[in-house]
Amino acid sequence: MVEPVERYTVDGLLARDAEIRVMRPELGPVAVHWHDFYELGFVIAGTARHVLNGVEQIVEPGSVFLLTPTDFHELVPTSDRPLTCYNVVIDANAAERELDELLPSRTGWPPAAVESFDEAEPDFRRLWDESVAGRPGSPALMAAVLRCIFIELIRRRDPSAAGAEQEPPPGAQAEIRRAVLYVDRHFREPLTLAAVAAQAHLSPNYFSERFRQATGTPFQAYLQQRRLRFARSLLVSTDLGVTEVCHAAGFNSPSYFGRAYRRRYGEAPSAGRAS
Numbered sequence: 553m554v555e556p557v558e559r560y561t562v563d564g565l566l567a568r569d570a571e572i573r574v575m576r577p578e579l580g581p582v583a584v585h586w587h588d589f590y591e592l593g594f595v596i597a598g599t600a601r602h603v604l605n606g607v608e609q610i611v612e613p614g615s616v617f618l619l620t621p622t623d624f625h626e627l628v629p630t631s632d633r634p635l636t637c638y639n640v641v642i643d644a645n646a647a648e649r650e651l652d653e654l655l656p657s658r659t660g661w662p663p664a665a666v667e668s669f670d671e672a673e674p675d676f677r678r679l680w681d682e683s684v685a686g687r688p689g690s691p692a693l694m695a696a697v698l699r700c701i702f703i704e705l706i707r708r709r710d711p712s713a714a715g716a717e718q719e720p721p722p723g724a725q726a727e728i729r730r731a732v733l734y735v736d737r738h739f740r741e742p743l744t745l746a747a748v749a750a751q752a753h754l755s756p757n758y759f760s761e762r763f764r765q766a767t768g769t770p771f772q773a774y775l776q777q778r779r780l781r782f783a784r785s786l787l788v789s790t791d792l793g794v795t796e797v798c799h800a801a802g803f804n805s806p807s808y809f810g811r812a813y814r815r816r817y818g819e820a821p822s823a824g825r826a827s
Contacts, residue, residue, distance in 0.1 A: 560587035562643060571646035572694050574676075574683040578634035582627040584790055590647035591619040592640040592701070594669075594676040600635045601628040605782070606789030611635070614670040618705060620647075622737060624786070638676040640698065648737070650702055652730075669708075675701050727752035728766040731759070732774075739778040740802040745771050779803060780816050787821055794821045 566573050566589075576596075584603070599612040603626040604619070610630070611617060619625060621644055629635050675697050682690040682697075731752040735743065748771065749759035763771045783801035786792055792800070798809040798821075813821045 558583065558585040560585055560589075562587070562589040562641065565589070565641050566643060570691070571643040572679075572683075572691070572698060573641045574679045574694070575639045575641070576636070576680060577639055578636050579627060580629060580634055584624055584626040586621070586624040587619070588621050589644055590621065590642040591617075592642060592698075593617045593619075594638040594672060596636045596638065596673075598629055598633045598635040599631045601630055602626070603628075603789060606785035614668050614673070616669045616672060616705065620737065622740060622782070638680055640676075640679060642698070646695075650699060652733075654699075654702060654706055669704075672701060672704060725762075725766070727754060728762055731763065732767065735775055735778060739775060739782065740800070742802070742804075743775060776812055777816070780813060783809070783813065783821070784817065797821065 579600070593611075593616065595611050595613050595615045597613055599610060602609045602611045602617060604617070605623055605625070611627075617625075627635060679694055679697050682694050731748050734748055734751045745760060746756045749756045752759055752762075754762065760771055763769075763774070767774055769777070779801045783797050783803070786797045786800060787794075790797075794810070795806045798806045801809075803809040803812075810821055813819075
């Protein structure tokens with residue numbers, strides 16, 4: 553797969569067998585990128601324009617942002633001082649275990665950015681202190697503090713916020729909800745019906761029937777729509793070419809991507825970027 557947007561990987565960021573790392577950087581402009589881990593940030597000082605999946609937000613002291621491996625974002629400081637923040641790198645498997653337990657029937661994380669969350673500062677400070685001190689039991693304590701932060705974010709969740717995905721229908725059973733969640737997290741990767749059916753522990757044929765009944769959409773159509781939404785966000789918020797966007801969204805063929813985009817949005821991908 554072509555990687556037109558810079559990708560930050562967890563390699564080198566997490567020590568062997570570690571699931572969490574806490575940093576406290578001073579950031580200048582950070583170009584549009586994505587990463588294969590979950591990132592949780594809490595702004596300490598400075599302000600910045602935060603462009604997440606094509607949606608612009610202002611982050612300032614007290615703001616929290618939570619990013620998944622399917623998000624792309626950019627940070628542009630808007631004050632004279634660098635943007636200083638606690639930055640928590642979380643192994644994707646560890647974050648998704650928490651999500652599965654805390655939000656078993658939903659596909660979206662809490663809001664990608666929360667304003668005026670000052671009360672979370674002591675928790676982030678404790679994460680930082682424990683990561684620096686390295687005392688006995690620090691990994692377990694950090695995991696517990698991080699879980700508390702996630703719970704607080706979930707309580708503030710707004711399904712209409714940027715980054716929030718649609719939830720499966722209430723009648724969808726657990727295995728189908730699990731499959732929808734898997735698609736929404738991994739749509740940029742090469743996904744097959746058989747692979748996603750395995751996540752639901754169902755045979756491909758039975759899974760296909762159940763998926764259509766639960767979502768009202770065939771599996772391949774659902775996957776394509778998810779990729780197209782991501783591609784449209786890239787087109788309107790970056791200078792990437794259409795071919796680059798095609799591959800970044802999980803499509804292999806630019807011509808197929810162009811046809812699918814026209815069917816979905818009634819215009820060519822290049823027109824979507826111009827608008």
